[in-house]
Amino acid sequence: MKAVSTGLRERKKSATRQALHEAAVALAVEHGPERVTVEAIADAADVSRRTFSNYFASKEEALLHGDRLRMQLLLDAVRARPATETPWAALTAAALELDRRLGARDPKWVTQVRLVRRHPTLAAQQTGTYSALEDDLTAELTARGVTDPMRARLTAAAFLAAIRVAVQAWLDRPAGTALGDVMREALDATGAAFA
Structure with a gap:
């Protein structure tokens, strides 16, 4: 009971x-x-x-509660990746898998993203949320064998920056552009330094 x-x-x-x-x-x-x-x-x-x-x-x-939920899902997806994957491959695969799982873009989420884009106070709050996720991802990367603490943090930060830039670029692309395609583009461009 x-x-x-x-x-x-x-x-x-x-x-x-x-x-x-x-x-x-x-x-x-x-x-x-x-x-x-x-x-x-x-x-x-x-x-x-x-x-x-x-x-x-x-x-x-x-206002940013949805971001926190998506970030927790992303962290869970990274943790679920096979230990044999390189850190960058695990991060990329987790992000793209989460995008597939979430499916079609929720108009409410798009509205929230646009609000953050226009309002500095929301952007500041979002930075705090991203910072907490960066800490969690850094710990996960360390557990995956990234022994240099600075490299682990740089990798986590670069990954999150690539995701953030991809979302912003996606908002500016024509309707019908898949977010996953834009994320793949940004992650591939960034990953060359971290693979």
């Missing part, structure tokens, strides 16, 4: 977190992120201000 109730509790928490994220994105699109308040997000998600604070430290964190 306990496992069932724990599972239900976690699903409810996840649903509340997602509702807050979606409310934050919708309000930011409608009013601009600088005009959105935590209270407005909580009201739109039909929860209290206190409940919002149980899930997110700021409105920017709520």
Whole structure:
């Protein structure tokens, strides 16, 4: 009985977190992120201000929750790669596999990416999220045998920069361009130094 109730509790928490994220994105699109308040997000998600604070430290964190989820999926995909792969091959394969798994681009995600592009406060928050992922990827690369700490961190940072640049370039390409193709292009260009 306990496992069932724990599972239900976690699903409810996840649903509340997602509702807050979606409310934050919708309000930011409608009013601009600088005009959105935590209270407005909580009201739109039909929860209290206190409940919002149980899930997110700021409105920017709520707005970028989708990024954090995708980054965790990316880290999980890297960890699942065969130990026999070179570090760069594992990073590249994980990114492309995640892109295939996520499938067609969610318009809400594209909207969020465009918001980050236009608003420095969101870009600053995203940098913090990327920094945490860089730490995790550096640890994973070290576990994969990259013994030089600077090389491990440079590899992780270059990989994340290639992904970020690929997403930005993809937004500027004609509709119908596959993100995976643009990521492959950026990762191949960057990987020559890290393969």
